[in-house]
Amino acid sequence: EDKVVQSPLSLVVHEGDTVTLNCSYEVTNFRSLLWYKQEKKAPTFLFMLTSSGIEKKSGRLSSILDKKELFSILNITATQTGDSAVYLCAVLHTDSWGKLQFGAGTQVVVTP
């Protein structure tokens, strides 16, 4: 059975800390892995990773994929209270026509 597992399920950090979120997967016909940020309602797209070992960056956020060990990490440096959200990892299958399989998410709380 295909599965996407995120860890930790939740964490609390202080502003300025660095956060590392993990996403491991066991899926057949893997195409890409995506990260989303969900603050209140609609998840917003962060990254899509298809190739192993190539880091993607956007400001203080970065992510990398390891297709050999079947995991991805999302890093947030110099965290701010605005980074508080649920971070969702999702896998896209090659035969899925865009259908995403999501992990349970990691709840991040950044305290002042």
Next chain:
Amino acid sequence: DGGITQSPKYLFRKEGQNVTLSCEQNLNHDAMYWYRQDPGQGLRLIYYSQIVNDFQKGDIAEGYSVSREKKESFPLTVTSAQKNPTAFYLCASSIGGYGTGGQAFFGQGTRLTVV
């Protein structure tokens, strides 16, 4: 503005009643999806549609029905057969198609409560 719109934002339903959630997009996307989100479980796929007049069951389709009569619209009906319908429902769309990438755009969601 281009986007994906869900309505209503909040919905209350009595047990035994069917209810329909609306989802409209003006992004010219072929593919549309319905997900359900429960606390601690992430998003689970209910139904998806790759093209007009065609749709497929996702992982938790029992008790739900959909239609795709227009490219822009993908309404979801929660029927009385759904045993535990109270949840947050998210609609999404993407360009779709093999090899075109998988970035999905989400609506703001509908929170359904059965009373």
